Amino acid sequence: MKRDIDRLMAERNLDAAVVRGSTLDSPTVYYLTGGEKLEGVTILLRPGRPGLLIHHPMERDGAALTGMETALTTQWDTRRIASELQCDLLTAQAEQLRRILADHGVRGRVGFYGHGEIGQAHALLSRLEQVLQPEVQVVVEYEKDLFSTARITKDPREIQAMRDVAQRSDRVVAALVDMLSSRPVSNGSKGSKGYLLAADGQPLTVRHVKQFIHEQCVKQGLEQPGGNIFSLGADAGVPHNAGNPDDVLELGKAIIFDFFPRPVGGGYFHDMTRTWCLDHAPQMVEQAYQDTMAVFKLIMETLEVGKLTSIYQNITCKYYEALNYPTILSTPGTQVGYVHGLAHGLGLEVHEAPSFYAYESNTAVVERGSVFTVEPGLYFPERGYGVRIEDVVYCDEAGAFHSLTPFPKDLVLPVRR
């Protein structure tokens, strides 16, 4: 969490950190500024001192709301520098950063973070390596960097925000289930050919459902920057298939609904998945679902602070393999059976640290204060179904695990008869 940043800088022998970007594209900028919309800022962090936010004058009202110390970019205007030195924008940008660091007496190892165009980032940081020496050494991190590490654990204010988005998500899903359960069913349908009807008497489609979810999100002040997954049958057998808008909601077909909204304008995400069959579930789907529920419960019971996250991916694979399902452990690259990771950290990004993948270099452990998903699933696109169950789990300071996703996990949704 934020209070760990000084310690994490010390562990990396950093004398300062520079973060560049906008709140809209850099979760780290958002994290440090508290979410006021800011474009193209530079943040200077030094251990034991408040962060300095360097911003354009047009952004001064938003900058003031962050509570950070502030300075104006115009004090080190790149265009003025470019005129003064008769140089290109890259040279001027590097010189701007050199002056900012020099004017604040920064020396030693300085880490650079933020989001941007990768070619520009490489050009600028390569140039900085030349122009900042010998006073300043440019440091970059590839894995487990300062901020993704800090962000793994959440402080009480962040947990409150995550509980809030969880509750609002729950209300959207509840409204969706109410809607699906109250739609009329096509005439004479008994068995797999029956389907839900829209208000105009035409078949209810995935397009209708997505519009309904969107409207419910608006009511709850939620947005879905990555859309959602509402996929039927064979589409549910491909984990990232978002669903075919023209598909009709047939009774008995497997539905995967994966919902990962955040508050409008930015903030902490929720991420939950439910698998449903309307009216009744085919035996194959029921079996895969029960096996996946068993894995889900097993993981929830075995989670323990300090254990390697990769252990839980291995437990999941081993459990599924004992039931004769192929997994990516037994059959690398399989597109059938258990084909993905068990879990991922959740916060200002839908996928953030820690990873739960079972590769050798993954040394992440389960931490107090962390929030992550648990999402076992089975996929059989050729047989026309997939199942997945996903809750968000919070590990409190006492090391107890809590699901933040209260919505029931019934496979079969009754329909109107």
Place this chain on the structure above:
Amino acid sequence: MKRDIDRLMAERNLDAAVVRGSTLDSPTVYYLTGGEKLEGVTILLRPGRPGLLIHHPMERDGAALTGMETALTTQWDTRRIASELQCDLLTAQAEQLRRILADHGVRGRVGFYGHGEIGQAHALLSRLEQVLQPEVQVVVEYEKDLFSTARITKDPREIQAMRDVAQRSDRVVAALVDMLSSRPVSNGSKGSKGYLLAADGQPLTVRHVKQFIHEQCVKQGLEQPGGNIFSLGADAGVPHNAGNPDDVLELGKAIIFDFFPRPVGGGYFHDMTRTWCLDHAPQMVEQAYQDTMAVFKLIMETLEVGKLTSIYQNITCKYYEALNYPTILSTPGTQVGYVHGLAHGLGLEVHEAPSFYAYESNTAVVERGSVFTVEPGLYFPERGYGVRIEDVVYCDEAGAFHSLTPFPKDLVLPVRR
């Protein structure tokens, strides 16, 4: 436009280009893939050949919809490479890209593009500079790069998309004006103390207005990833102040509404601004508004293909200065008067190339097929107002300029009496 990519590669002596990222965070990935949601892809472009999309198996359905040639990342799995070489993820990632290029016979100068964490980008590209030589030279661009240059001009399909989002934006603004004009006004109000009333008889606030805009966006299938600006009085005097949710809509107060939505899920942006006073406009605001309308018309009449974009910023400054307003040309760093650039390119980003700023190294010219804003404005936070007028302008293939923003530019909005 896309058909220029081979030529732009040739101008840069590039033998290939590699683009990495997700459709959600990289406009270039979105541009090349056509908008299907894809995460963590690598795109390989070689002149005269169809693009190759390398994607995770989970994304195979979305990848197939792009119409590109495809390959699976699992063919060059970084975790397998990491096990095989007993190396860290950075080394494995660099080796993955080396193998991808080698397996496709790519040699020579290869440009790297896309969006990501800047420290990771620098670490990876620095490593690639070592491991790819002598077969491949890593090329990066800081300014006017291949894809931002290609994206300046839009093809007919893109123009159609931009017209479509313009029309939907127009409908949202029309609904907003209808709503504001039909609200009851507080009792006995004659002059500046009157204000609009909400349905519950309480004052209508900026919060209500933003909720209304949000609901209208939903109806039109629009989203506002950067929010909007609906700022009153002194807040309108600071260009990027988004507006205070608690502010009451007083008659006679300057309102700046800057609206920059895109279709839900991604795509081309619209970007328009109107300045309004409810019921009546104070003389100072009226004067600033008329002067800004005059600049707006002057620019629309003088736009010409092939001229430097910076000319129009200078024309704007000179015109305002002749009327005794301070500008950033006469008074660098001013926060009063004309304080920003006249215009910017518009497309998959709200701010993209070309820049219209009047700095020396800006050699951008007005191009056929380009789409950009025109947005003069004046700001007087101490006097309690600001004004701005913004349309989106399209330069067609014949060199004629068309506003894509039909909404009327009346300063005064009548209220219900």
